[in-house]
Amino acid sequence: MPSSGEYNHVPSSSTPARSQRSRKRRSPAKPQPVKQSLFDQVGVTAVDPAPFADLGLPDELVTALKNDGLTEAFPIQAAAIPDALTGRDVLGRGQTGSGKTLAFGLPLLAMQTEAARPMHPRALVLVPTRELATQVTNSLKPMAKVLGRYVREVVGGTSFNRQVDTLRRGVDVLVATPGRLADHVRQGTCVLSEVERTALDEADQMADMGFLPQVRQLLDLVPTGGQRFLFSATLDGDVDKLVDRYMNDPVVHSLAPPSASVDNMDHHQFLVQSTEKQAVLAQIGARDGRTIMFVRTKHHADRLSKKLRAVGVAAGALHGGKAQNARTRILDEFKSGDTTTLVATNVAARGIHIDDVSLVVHVEPPSDPKDYLHRAGRTARAGAAGTVVTLVTEEQRQDFRTMAKQAGVETTTSEIRPLAPELVKVTGAREPSGTPQPQPQQQRTQQKPAQARNRRPSSGNATNGQPSSGRNANRGGSGRGGNARNNPRRRSPQR
Numbered sequence: 001m002p003s004s005g006e007y008n009h010v011p012s013s014s015t016p017a018r019s020q021r022s023r024k025r026r027s028p029a030k031p032q033p034v035k036q037s038l039f040d041q042v043g044v045t046a047v048d049p050a051p052f053a054d055l056g057l058p059d060e061l062v063t064a065l066k067n068d069g070l071t072e073a074f075p076i077q078a079a080a081i082p083d084a085l086t087g088r089d090v091l092g093r094g095q096t097g098s099g100k101t102l103a104f105g106l107p108l109l110a111m112q113t114e115a116a117r118p119m120h121p122r123a124l125v126l127v128p129t130r131e132l133a134t135q136v137t138n139s140l141k142p143m144a145k146v147l148g149r150y151v152r153e154v155v156g157g158t159s160f161n162r163q164v165d166t167l168r169r170g171v172d173v174l175v176a177t178p179g180r181l182a183d184h185v186r187q188g189t190c191v192l193s194e195v196e197r198t199a200l201d202e203a204d205q206m207a208d209m210g211f212l213p214q215v216r217q218l219l220d221l222v223p224t225g226g227q228r229f230l231f232s233a234t235l236d237g238d239v240d241k242l243v244d245r246y247m248n249d250p251v252v253h254s255l256a257p258p259s260a261s262v263d264n265m266d267h268h269q270f271l272v273q274s275t276e277k278q279a280v281l282a283q284i285g286a287r288d289g290r291t292i293m294f295v296r297t298k299h300h301a302d303r304l305s306k307k308l309r310a311v312g313v314a315a316g317a318l319h320g321g322k323a324q325n326a327r328t329r330i331l332d333e334f335k336s337g338d339t340t341t342l343v344a345t346n347v348a349a350r351g352i353h354i355d356d357v358s359l360v361v362h363v364e365p366p367s368d369p370k371d372y373l374h375r376a377g378r379t380a381r382a383g384a385a386g387t388v389v390t391l392v393t394e395e396q397r398q399d400f401r402t403m404a405k406q407a408g409v410e411t412t413t414s415e416i417r418p419l420a421p422e423l424v425k426v427t428g429a430r431e432p433s434g435t436p437q438p439q440p441q442q443q444r445t446q447q448k449p450a451q452a453r454n455r456r457p458s459s460g461n462a463t464n465g466q467p468s469s470g471r472n473a474n475r476g477g478s479g480r481g482g483n484a485r486n487n488p489r490r491r492s493p494q495r
Contacts, residue, residue: 038091038235038243038250038252048075048078049072049073049074049075049078050072050073050078051071051072051073052065052066052070052071052072052073052077053071055073055077055078055081055082055085056081056082056085057081057085057106057110058110058147060146060147061106061109061110061143061146061147063146064142064143064145064146065143068142073099073102074098074099074102074103075094075098075255076092076094076098076099076100076103076253076255077099077102077103077106079092079103079253079255080092080103080104080107080229080253081103081106081107083251083253084103084104084107084111084227084229085107085110085111087111087227088227088249088250088251089227089228089229089230089247089248089249089250089251090103090104090228090229090230090250090251090253091229091230091231091232091243091247091250091251091252091253092104092229092230092231092252092253092254092255093231093232093233093234093253093254093255094231094253094255098255100201100231101135101136101139101140101201102139102143103231104125104199104201104229104231105125105136105139105140105143105173105199106143107197107229108123108125108140108173108197108199108229109123109140109143109144109147109149109151109172109173110147111196111197111227112147112149112172112173112196112197115148115149115170115172116150116170116171116172116194117170117194118167118168118169118170119167119168119170119189119190119191120170120191120193120194121167121171121172121173121174121190121192121194121195122172122173122194122195122196122197123172123173123174123195123196123197123198123199124173124174124176124192124195124197124198124199124222125173125174125175125176125198125199125200125201126176126177126178126181126198126199126200126201126206126215126218127175127176127177127201127202127206128177128178128202128205128206128209128211129177129205130155130156130157130177130324130327131327131331132201132202133153133154133155133175133176133177134153134155134328136153136175136201137151137152137153137175140173140175144172144173149172149173150169150170150171150172150173151171151172151173151174151175152166152167152171152173152174152175153174153175153176154166154167154174154175154176154177154180154181154184154190155176155177155180155324156177156179156180156324157323157324157327158324158325160180160183160184163180163184163189164184164187164189167184167189167190168189174190178206178211178214178215178218179211179214181218182214182217182218185218185221192218192221192222193221193223194223195222195223195226196223196226196227197226197227197228197229198219198222198226198227198228198229199228199229199230199231200215200228200229200230200231200232200242201231202231202232202233203230203231203232203239203242204232204233204234204235204236204239204370205374207237207238207239208370212238212239212242215242216242216245219242219246225248228246228247228248228250230242230243230247230250233370233373233374234370265376265379265386265387265388266386266387266388266412266426267376267388267390267404267409267410267411267412268387268388268389268390268411268412268413268414268426269390269392269400269404269411269412269413269414270389270390270391270392270414270415270416270423271392271393271394271397271413271414271415271416272391272392272393272415272416272417273393273417274393276417276418277391277393278307279418280391280416280417280418280423280429281293281304281308281361281363281391282307282308282311282313282432283418283419283423283429283430283431283432284359284361284389284423284427284429285308285313285315285340285341285432286312286313286429286430286431286432286433287359287427287428287429287430288428289340289356289358289359289428290334290337290340290341290342290354290356290357290358290359291340291341291342291357291358291359291360291361292341292342292343292344292357292359292360292361292375292378292379293341293342293343293344293360293361293363294344294345294346294360294361294362294363294366294375295343295344295345295363295364296345296364297319297345298317298319298320298321298322298345300363301317301318301319301343301344301345302317302319304317304343304363305317305343306439308341308343308432309436309437309438309439310436310437311432311433311434311436312432312433312434312435312436312437313340313341313432313437314338314339314340314341314437315339315340315341315342315343315437316330316333316334316339316341316342316343317330317343317344318330318331318342318343318344318345319344319345320345330342331354334354335354346371346374346375354378357378357379357386358379358386358387359379359386359387359388359389359427359428360375360376360378360379360386360387360388360389361388361389361390361391361427362375362388362389362390362391363391364391364396365390365391365392365396365399365400365403366403367399367403368403369403369404369406369407369408370407372390372403372404372407372409373407375388376388387426387427389426389427390411414426419431
């Protein structure tokens with residue numbers, strides 16, 4: 001019989017070997033060093049505002065900015081524009097309302113020397129939502145006009161065929177959501193081989209929404225060596241990979257971390273009974289001034305908006321389930337003051353840029369601190385003050401406390417009831433009139449047969465035009481007409 005020592009060197013069965021593997025798996029792993037993002041490495045960039053005339057922009061642009069009442073650049077603009085005009089890649093972070101659109105948009109316009117050929121844009125801006133695409137386009141159009149350049153948007157929810165006509169006329173700066181642009185690329189109605197400069201705005205939101213695989217596919221079609229601008233609140237996960245893969249030694253400007261935007265706001269946690277919550281929301285909605293109420297689902301947005309209008313509050317619902325013309329109309333009514341309360345899902349957390357929103361209400365506490373910060377960022381824009389209120393029930397208190405800590409937010413906590421003094425003091429709540437407001441006209445859900453021929457191709461995500469796959473992937477832009485280039489009814493391209 002072998003001695004016990006023999007078993008220490010030559011195992012006679014698989015059991016000791018399995019035991020050794022088990023012990024190896026249980027060994028504590030060596031801690032891996034945490035990789036610092038480029039934002040963390042550079043810290044906060046200290047840049048003072050500066051006159052646009054001192055940044056190296058063409059005189060025509062400086063004059064156009066002055067005519068719009070813009071003579072002094074915000075810090076993010078003063079930091080990024082000179083570097084961009086030298087041809088450097090620029091990686092930037094700035095809080096909401098800090099002026100990022102002009103920080104990348106003005107260099108895109110200023111550095112373009114040749115007009116775009118039909119279907120071959122010279123500059124590309126990728127954004128996560130339709131609303132943000134419209135905001136960027138509207139901001140750049142007046143500046144482009146003085147240079148004889150064309151800025152147009154390509155987003156889901158609008159006519160594919162009209163977008164084809166626009167692209168065939170030639171677009172110098174194309175602002176697009178990833179899904180709809182991928183549709184055009186697949187149909188051959190947009191070619192990215194002549195794009196010289198590309199900007200990615202709100203890259204972290206595109207990552208959160210699952211668009212980065214699509215973004216990478218599009219960037220792979222853009223010529224290498226072109227200039228890149230990327231603006232993002234964070235560089236975690238896939239956004240950092242975008243920087244590594246597509247940017248060449250970028251100059252980094254980090255004006256503020258996402259949590260910095262909370263400094264210009266008053267944050268309140270209102271403890272409320274579930275049975276009294278609707279009455280409290282109606283009284284808040286009846287206040288003077290613009291109010292945005294954030295909810296989690298499109299059904300909740302529609303339901304709350306309907307209830308508010310029933311008691312006299314001019315409210316509108318904004319979410320990804322609405323057609324683009326309905327979303328545009330609702331935003332226009334909110335901007336004009338015809339609607340004073342906007343009930344929105346996260347589609348508006350970064351997509352709408354409206355001044356004078358003095359109050360943001362989280363109807364339900366968001367679970368993600370990033371959602372809280374970006375929703376809150378709809379108020380206190382460009383240095384203005386604002387108030388953020390979160391309605392919290394007893395069972396939500398602990399979760400909200402954890403989320404607020406992660407977001408770097410300190411809140412004032414109050415127990416409130418309808419028309420409680422603290423509620424009135426903080427929000428300006430008052431009793432609604434009780435006179436029902438007319439409901440918005442319902443959108444038609446069915447199309448006439450003649451209209452059906454002009455439907456756009458299926459784009460998956462209703463909010464951002466994410467293209468479908470499989471059998472619909474190769475269908476033409478006109479639904480039944482195939483590739484738009486082969487449609488004899490197309491009028492010839494015109495500038």
